Amino acid sequence: MNLTPTNASSKPDSVYFYGTCLIDLLYPQAGVSAVHLLKREGVNVIYPQAQTCCGQPAWNSGYRDEALTVARAQLALFSKPIPIVVPSASCAGMIKVHYPELFNAQPDKSKALDIAERTYELTEFLTDILNINLTDLGAPVTVAVHSSCSARHEMKVADRIDILLDQLHNVTHAEPANKEECCGFGGTFAIKQPEISAAMVLEKAKAIEYTNAQRLIGQDCGCLMNIGCALEKQGHTITHQHIAKFLWDRTGGPHRDN
Amino acid sequence: MTTEFRKHIQHALTQREVQANTKNVVNRLRNHRRAALSDQADWQRLRRQSTAIRTHAVDKLPQLLELLEDKLTQNGIRVHWAETTEQANQIVLTIMQQHNASFVIKGKSMVSEEMGLNHYLKAHGIECLESDLGELIIQLANEQPSHIIVPALHKNRKQIARLFHTYFPATPYTEDINALAQSARHFLRHKFATAPVGLTGVNFMVAETGTLCLVENEGNGRMCSSVPPVHIAVSGIEKVVEHLSDVPPLLRMLTRSATGQSITTYFNMISSPRKPDEKDGPLEVHLVLLDNGRSRIYNDLELRDTLNCIRCGACMNHCPIYKHIGGHAYQTVIPGPIGTILEPQKSGLNLYGELTQVSTLCGACREVCPVSIPIPKIINRLRWEYIRQSACNIPGAGSGKKKTEAIVWKIWAWSCVHPVVYNRIGRTITNMRSLIGRILKKISAWTAVRSTPKLTKTTLHERLKALKIEDK
Amino acid sequence: MKINNARNNILNRLKTSLKSESEPVAHDVPDSLDWGVDDRLLHFNKQLQAANAEVHDATKDNWLITLKHICSTKRLKNLLFSPATPWGAQILERSYEFPTFKHFDYPIDEWKPALFDGIDAAFTSTHGGIAETGTIILWPDTHEPRLISLVPPVHIALVEKTEIYSTFADALKTQNWIKTGLPTNILLISGPSKSADIEQTLTYGVHGPKELVIILV
């Protein structure tokens, strides 16, 4: 795997930020932290207020017409030829991998391809494009990481979060057993197949608890919410946090939001 | 609503012993595979090669089948074609009857499972005996295989010990695996020697030479295909490859992906029945080529990839869902991710459409598939076919359509293309977060094992607006 | 008649389907490995031993001593082999030094019971070996039928060191199998019979030979 940024990907002046609906309603601090991190690197951030959802829930449920309608509305938001940064590998994967499939026979296919090309998952962007340097100002802490399946299998950027955490000298990085295995979230799957999803998330929660980490970190709020809420329900004190907020808090934040 | 299918899954999740056995074995298989394919660059190259071989063979399927038939016939192997499992069973029965045979000894064959051959022959007074150790265990327990490579993976040695003690009372109760295997050897040797017909599956069929290839470790496949005077091989039509030189790379990927072995103990290549000057081998070799929906799957270029499968089982070994529910919960001949895409296409979405919902689309299966079958992509496609009206040739397409669900998605889409509406809904949700929290708590599907997620006071939209982040 | 229809229906459905041109097969995986004779021997040995086979190093001059040694350590009461092969002829010449000699020179139907009951071990020649996987190649023929390497509990096989190829692909290419034409049956054997069907735990000698013994010359 090539981890060194290529010369071609020199640092852009501006990027679009695509917040994702889960972050919008449940984890806005993660979105705000991501924006702060990008800005601190000298990148101007544009957040189209008309953004809603990438369309993935419908796409994954077989409702392709609805997915297409929603995705098309997002295409209109990114007219400038600058990168689109998404603090979620799942939504980034929807745009990068599945928009080309979704728009395959559509008149606006080229637009979808162009946008797919410009889309980056946040940790990928911070490492590969911005080559970010982090200075850890936080107290010693042990964290466990859960990389999402989208990060691992779709975007192939699962290791970027490790690269970022490795820069923080006060952070100990504990590895849960079967770390590459799915947590059982799968969007609507958690509701449609609650029994299997429960079995999966409980196993995952146990593996994380077993690491003795104080905090669970990830790049996808869907998995974090799934595992985090399961840990909480089982009475564990391990908190969950999006990588963006974790990084920002330890390297210059915190901002007032929480 | 809890469907029959969901009930099976719920039941499977309560089977602690099965779950423990399944997890134990898949973890071992994962480790074995990892050890055999650890070099990433190497793996990528081998996979590219195997994928190209299979894709190429499947694309040329009609020509290769004709060539195969020609070559096999020249070699003296009789070729039979079956559109349905019923026809395939009839063909086998007819051959049995021609030889007045009332007993057939079987090597491992998933196609014969697909045919329901054992049941069919039994109804016609013919006894089938499985000779693969795993299959024998399954047959004695009167169950179905729960895995395509390790049929009895859901059973542990204690359960097998009890089973063998019941069926082979002469052998004392033992939990020693060697002793258990030896009692099977002992029981079956005489059967091999006396069976009038042997039946096996096929792993690859080579068109250019007219050769049937069998991959195995125990030697029972060799027994079934060389000791009885008649050998019947059954295969899906997709198992053909063009060249003999295609075989080594596929074999290498098959065994490494399946069990991490660099090769199996036996690789058996059969190109003809016994020749006049030869002293052993069957006098007749038959090949039954089964379609059963495969040519229909072939018709769709996207779904066609399903036929690339070499049945290594890696996708099930790496599937987190398979690991938790085990093979039987799928209620299909072939379980796991490949079963999830194959069975609804073969037998209809009306029967197996719900299977398409049993996936998080995590992609672990695609990652390990030696022939790069995009399983999540095909699941996604089948989910679409399951709920849409359109003309597509998968039986039962549209059978999963639900009015209310469709309306919910319409409303969702509408709100997502109207940002004002979307943001207002967002604000409403956040404003009413304590009420909504209480409602969410009621969604027991979520809260059975998880706490309720906490909605924010102010959305990201609002916060970034307050921070004066550019909008355009 | 119905079956003919099946054939034509299947082929017609396939032929009327959309065509797709797949990419040619990638050639970046070499057929053989860059191994010298010593490397090949080393791997061949290592792999076979890892698969629980016995490997004995010998020469064309002294291999009978090795065989004799094997027979006596294993306390074989009889040995099945074909005197019609060059190697078998050598054994026959000094048969007084070996356990009772067994040979079947007629079709299987007459010797099936005897083969299944009462043969301690069989000796066969081979068609070469494969280093990468620790495999012996057998082309059973009229003198050495396919069952003699399968049914007796011990299989002793002789492999010539010069006939060991690095990979399976290399073997079938170098020996030019396509041009020679494939015999009734080819076997690649890579150890004694085994199974892991119970708890993925290995056990040997399930249906085929419990022991595979290789003599390298």
Ligand code: SF4
């Ligand atoms: S789909 Fe791929 S991984 Fe699964 S059994 Fe088939 S070849 Fe193996």
